Amino acid sequence: MPTALIVDDEAANRKLLSFHCEELGIASEEFKTGASVLKRLASSDGSEIVLLDILMPDMDGFELLGAIRQKHRQLPVIMVTALDDSDSVIRCLRLGATDYIPKGSDAARLQASLRNALKVISLNEQLSDARATIHSLTGIRSVVARSQNMLDIIQLLDQVKNTEATVLLLGESGVGKEIFARYIHFESLRHQRPFVAVNCAAIPETLFESELFGHEVGAFTGATERRTGKFEAAKSGTIFLDEIGEMSMAVQARLLRVLQDRTVTPIGGNKEVPVKARVICATNKRLEQEVAEGRFRRDLYFRLNAFPVEIPPLRTRKDDIPAFARLFLEQACVKFDKEINGLTPAALEALVQHDWPGNVRELENAIERAVLLCRGRDLDDVTLSLLPRAAPQAAASQGEGHAGDVYPLIHRGFATPDDVVSLDVVERDFIRSAVETCSGDIADTARRLGISRSTLYARMRKYGINPEAYRQARE
Known part of the structure; x- marks a missing residue:
């Protein structure tokens, strides 16, 4: 229920305003000082209406209005004061007052303003509900933070979300870097503007510049119509460049110019297009090592590294696993109607x-598979059928993975000759499992398998594996 917070140093004025509020069914609380109402607003739920005088001893209404607006931009604040000069009216409205009513005005004038304030609160609630729906559709609900290190990261992102700083999200594949990029965008002042995600590893090098910067008609063979690049499509929103470490040196140079000049020129064009989008980048590579080995531009690295945030792997934040599991279980039940x-x-x-x-991607896939296999009302450890895996340190010391880490049957040995399968079957299942775990990300899959992308493509063609199926499953 909306509550009117009446701030006036004179008790008679507070009582009169409280009476008018009660006539409209609005509860009221009375405050003699600005400090006391600010303390009350620290626990605001967004359903308050502030009725504020200007002439008060400890903090005048102008100062108090400014302090309220710093933390509560949407809260209706109605100035009810003896000052009736135009300068005071203009100053209050510029500070963000919802209305300005001189003391002594008839009750109808005040009640009309209160009704408008109630409408503002109702609209804010509807906006909040709509925003929650957008967040659920865009994956924001998947930002799970129960462990202290994740709570610290959320705090970092909250500090930077409303700035222009370029954010560089670092971490292993599958930790949810795009989810955190979406969190920054949809929790920021840009939340109503476009969020454009670009997977740099999935774009062929020959099409990279056209995808990012666009092209004009006739720019090259087959360019029969103008194409809007991703930077231009992002407008005043956010462009998210995932797997930034996969860019060629030539594209890196072009991107550096865009970030420095804040303009793009489509291929074949001569007119610069302003870049107003906020840039967020992500990679699972160690860019400082890439710079040292000559695969990534040093100047671009320093430009992108303005605000680096390392997303820790799931194995280091065990406290988050139960919450993630319940979230993915809920989503999978809806997805598969179970x-x-x-x-x-x-x-x-x-x-x-x-x-x-x-990481998180593997956990989500495991829960989805278990939901499909589950025949009871509860998901148990037998249904989950988790696959054994050697500790990361042991695997690293051995220099290469063992098939037994992925295939328990091979790991424990074949029980009978009938259990033995051909190497082609093992390779097919191994590659399919790797592509699925990496959600169809070819660059990431090839890197983890220790083979080139061209070799991986050849193997997938041989076994009829379509990476698009796993990308679509992820989406």
């Missing part, structure tokens, strides 16, 4: 104990 009550304690324990080399 009714499952929840996860058994044994299932949760198995999830927490698992190492999750594929």
Whole structure:
């Protein structure tokens, strides 16, 4: 229920305003000082209407209005004061007052202003609901933070979200870097503007500049119509450049100019287009190492590294796993139209104990597979069928992974000759599993398998594996 916070140093004025509020069914609280109402607003739920005098002893109404607006931009604030000069009216409106009513005005004038304030609160609530819906559709709900290191990261992102700073999100594949990029965008003042995500690893090098910067008609063979580049499409919103480390040196040079000049020139064009979008980048590579080895421009690295944020792997934030699991279970039940009550304690324990080399993405895939296989009302550890995996340190010391880490049958040996399968079957299943775990990201899959992208493409053609199916499943 909306509550009127009446701020006036004179008790008679407070009582009169309280009476008019009660006539409209609005509860009221009375305050004699600015400090006391600011303390009350620290626990605001957005349903308050502030009725504010100007002439007060400790803090005048102008100063108090400015302090309120710093933290509560949407809150209706009605000035009710003895000052009736135009300068005071203009100053209050510039500071963000919703209305200005001279003391002594008839009750109808005040009540009309209160009704308008109620409409403002209702619209704010509708906007909040709509924003929550947008967040759920764009993956914002997937930002799970229970562990202290993730709470610290959310705090960092909250500090930078409303600035122009370029953010560089770092971390292993599957930790959810795009989700955090969306969090920055949809929690910022740009939330109503476009969010354009670009997977730099998925764009062929020959099309990279056309995709990012656009092209004009006739710019090259086959350019029969003008194409708007991603930077231009982002307008005043956010452009998210994922896997920034996959760019060629030539494209890196072009991107550096865009970031420095804040303009792009489409291929074949001679007119500069202003870049107003905020830039967020992400990579699972160590860019300082890429710079040292000559694969990434030093000047671009320093430009992108203005605000680096490292997203830790899931194995280092075990406290987040149960919350992630419940979220993915809920989403999978909706996706596959299944009714499952929840996860058994044994299932949760198995999830927490698992190492999750594929991070959040692997956990989501595991929950989805388990939901499809589940025949009861609860998801148990048997249904999850988690695959054993060697510790990361051990795998690294061995120099290469073992098939047993992925295939328990091979790991424990074949029980009978009938269990033995051909190497082609093993390779096919191994590659399919890798592509699925990496959500169809060819560059990431090839890197983790230790082969070139061209070799991976050849193997996928041989076994009829379509990476698009796994990208679509992720989307």
